[in-house]
Amino acid sequence: MNSLFVAAxxxxxxxxxxxxxxxxxxxLYCTRCNVFNVALEGQMLAASFAAIVTNYFTHSVILSTMAxxxxxxxxxxxxxxxxxxxxxxxxxxxxxxxxxxxxxxxxLMQVIFGTRGTIQGNGMVALPKLSLKIGSLSFVNRMFExxxxxxxxxxITAILVFLYLFKTVRGFHLRSVGISFEAxxxxxxxxxxxQFNSILVSGALCALGGLAQCMGMVTxxxxxxxxxxxxxxxxxxxxxxxxxIAAIFSSLFFGATISMSKTLQTYINSYFTESFPYFCTVxxxxxxxxxxxxxxxxxxxxxSA
Amino acid sequence: MTDSSxxxxxxxxxxxxxxxxxxxxxxxxxxxxxxxxxxGTSPLYAYRQMFAKSFLDxxxxxxxxxxxxxxxxxxxxxxxxxxxxxxxxxxxxxMCVGGLCATLVALFFPVKTPLxxxxxxxxxxxxxxxxxxxxxxxxxxxxxxxxxxxLMLNYATNYITDYFVxxxxxxxxxxxxxxxxxxxxxxxxxxxxxxxxxxxxxxFVAIAAVVLIYFILKKTRFGYESKITGLNRKFAxxxxxxxxxxxxxxxxxxxxICGFAACIEIFGARYRYVNAMxxxxxxxxxxxxxxxxxxxxxxxxxxxxxFLAGLSIGGQALQxxxxxxxxxxxxIQCCITLFVSVKIVLDFTVFSKGGKA
Numbered sequence: 001m002n003s004l005f006v007a008a009x010x011x012x013x014x015x016x017x018x019x020x021x022x023x024x025x026x027x028l029y030c031t032r033c034n035v036f037n038v039a040l041e042g043q044m045l046a047a048s049f050a051a052i053v054t055n056y057f058t059h060s061v062i063l064s065t066m067a068x069x070x071x072x073x074x075x076x077x078x079x080x081x082x083x084x085x086x087x088x089x090x091x092x093x094x095x096x097x098x099x100x101x102x103x104x105x106x107x108l109m110q111v112i113f114g115t116r117g118t119i120q121g122n123g124m125v126a127l128p129k130l131s132l133k134i135g136s137l138s139f140v141n142r143m144f145e146x147x148x149x150x151x152x153x154x155x156i157t158a159i160l161v162f163l164y165l166f167k168t169v170r171g172f173h174l175r176s177v178g179i180s181f182e183a184x185x186x187x188x189x190x191x192x193x194x195q196f197n198s199i200l201v202s203g204a205l206c207a208l209g210g211l212a213q214c215m216g217m218v219t220x221x222x223x224x225x226x227x228x229x230x231x232x233x234x235x236x237x238x239x240x241x242x243x244x245i246a247a248i249f250s251s252l253f254f255g256a257t258i259s260m261s262k263t264l265q266t267y268i269n270s271y272f273t274e275s276f277p278y279f280c281t282v283x284x285x286x287x288x289x290x291x292x293x294x295x296x297x298x299x300x301x302x303x304s305a
Numbered sequence: 306m307t308d309s310s311x312x313x314x315x316x317x318x319x320x321x322x323x324x325x326x327x328x329x330x331x332x333x334x335x336x337x338x339x340x341x342x343x344x345g346t347s348p349l350y351a352y353r354q355m356f357a358k359s360f361l362d363x364x365x366x367x368x369x370x371x372x373x374x375x376x377x378x379x380x381x382x383x384x385x386x387x388x389x390x391x392x393x394x395x396x397x398x399x400m401c402v403g404g405l406c407a408t409l410v411a412l413f414f415p416v417k418t419p420l421x422x423x424x425x426x427x428x429x430x431x432x433x434x435x436x437x438x439x440x441x442x443x444x445x446x447x448x449x450x451x452x453x454x455x456l457m458l459n460y461a462t463n464y465i466t467d468y469f470v471x472x473x474x475x476x477x478x479x480x481x482x483x484x485x486x487x488x489x490x491x492x493x494x495x496x497x498x499x500x501x502x503x504x505x506x507x508x509f510v511a512i513a514a515v516v517l518i519y520f521i522l523k524k525t526r527f528g529y530e531s532k533i534t535g536l537n538r539k540f541a542x543x544x545x546x547x548x549x550x551x552x553x554x555x556x557x558x559x560x561x562i563c564g565f566a567a568c569i570e571i572f573g574a575r576y577r578y579v580n581a582m583x584x585x586x587x588x589x590x591x592x593x594x595x596x597x598x599x600x601x602x603x604x605x606x607x608x609x610x611x612f613l614a615g616l617s618i619g620g621q622a623l624q625x626x627x628x629x630x631x632x633x634x635x636x637i638q639c640c641i642t643l644f645v646s647v648k649i650v651l652d653f654t655v656f657s658k659g660g661k662a
Binding site for chain 2: 103235290
């Protein structure tokens with residue numbers, strides 16, 4: 001196998017893992033303060049849609065980014081109001097908001113553009129690209145060829161989230177809410193406020209993920225383009241045990257499965273390759289579970305019934 | 306607490322149970338009206354069109370009822386698992402697998418009689434149940450989150466089942482452009498009352514099944530035990546309910562009902578497996594919404610399924626008539642679900658008059 005081919009696969013792995021990494025960070029940020037956010041998918045999709053619509057009319061990367069973050073946080077606000085303020089069950093809020101965003105985006109698409117399916121347009125701008133070049137090493141250069149800035153920003157964000165959660169007082173408060181809502185509250189931590197805000201933060205993070213998806217590789221919006229990525233991200237976050245740095249690696253794994261499925265299309269029927277990442281998620285979750293059980297057994301911790 | 310205050314409390318709760326969906330539905334329709342106004346359609350005209358073309362006209366009423374059959378079944382299927390505390394999001398995948406397996410039997414089983422239909426249903430239900438039991442096993446044995454695995458299997462399954470109608474069992478008759486299986490034999494189809502519309506006995510079979518499940522959930526030991534498991538798993542296991550058995554039974558039943566739903570659609574309405582027939586129609590998700598509005602009650606799920614089915618049939622008619630995108634009905638449906646899940650505090654004077662007990 002050609003070494004440049006391997007570099008190309010790594011390159012696409014890096015690209016595909018970015019949306020998952022951002023959404024996984026959003027997911028674990030909520031998990032850390034004991035909020036189960038199921039609406040990651042909706043937050044991503046709304047952001048993608050807003051970004052492309054803004055892009056279509058303004059051709060501006062900055063405005064599109066702002067629109068994406070705005071839309072992601074707006075959906076997150078809806079989630080937060082229902083889930084935290086009104087106390088509706090997380091699964092109910094998550095599934096209805098996901099469906100709501102899905103139907104609202106295709107509704108708006110038809111109202112604004114009069115078409116179904118995809119939004120494409122001449123003159124739409126993509127995210128700025130940044131090719132990391134190290135001398136004349138063609139392998140490394142191909143690996144980092146024309147990655148968007150968000151692809152790099154993902155790792156920086158992961159480190160920032162790590163520093164915030166584990167090295168600051170506010171992060172400590174957030175985690176304390178996750179460990180015990182009442183205990184944190186009794187010590188004067190505004191537990192409910194923290195949970196509310198964490199959903200908004202996850203909205204912004206997912207928005208960046210949605211942005212990476214619709215303006216990273218290709219600049220296009222496809223109806224329901226997230227296609228379960230939000231849930232894959234949830235899996236990535238749970239495999240990382242809600243640790244931001246570990247989430248980088250689990251996201252890379254899922255990015256690799258998607259990249260593999262695209263590469264294998266040349267050899268295997270696309271119906272099978274398309275289903276590959278989803279099967280991989282199920283298998284990875286299972287293997288992760290087995291590893292955890294073995295590790296717990298070694299530590300002598302019994303599996304709680 | 307005095308006897309009268311308990312009665313007042315019960316009355317209050319009953320009133321709340323009736324009122325909250327009504328308020329939620331009105332709220333959802335109002336929100337829909339606002340959206341219609343925003344895009345320049347008269348809401349009064351639109352709603353009149355919508356309900357005329359979903360419930361009032363016999364042809365459309367038949368369509369609504371036919372559409373409601375798989376919705377109510379998948380809704381009840383979801384409710385069986387959800388009320389026991391096991392989140393099954395894979396109804397769509399279970400319908401795909403159940404539907405495909407039943408179609409395969411219908412196409413390749415040598416004897417084609419109405420009795421074979423029963424065999425097809427059994428296979429479809431078994432396949433649906435098996436497809437629900439795989440993630441259940443992974444969750445039980447290896448703690449792989451049921452929510453994520455069931456949802457992932459939806460996407461994966463859809464690609465695999467679509468492969469079948471795109472290659473091995475693709476219908477070669479006609480122009481061959483459509484990705485679908487050949488039609489099943491006429492002897493195995495459900496009886497239709499008239500040639501004019503799609504109304505068939507499948508709708509009544511579905512309703513009967515829902516009523517049967519209602520009795521299982523309300524009147525049997527299994528129903529009670531699954532409810533207790535959903536309310537408090539620790540308490541249930543303290544009371545001697547085996548949580549593993551409960552998990553596998555409820556999830557298996559849930560998957561079987563979803564397979565059944567797919568069979569009703571195939572043998573009653575479509576007569577074949579069509580590419581993406583359970584994803585584009587959104588039966589599973591509409592059923593989930595109906596069951597959430599009904600708060601897991603099968604009989605109410607039936608009622609709301611017919612309502613939501615009418616909403617989407619009306620929405621389709623509206624798109625044809627005035628070009629308003631039919632997703633408006635999905636938006637209204639999601640809003641109703643969100644509104645109904647908010648606990649509305651109804652402080653009626655019943656309480657204050659009698660004084661706080």
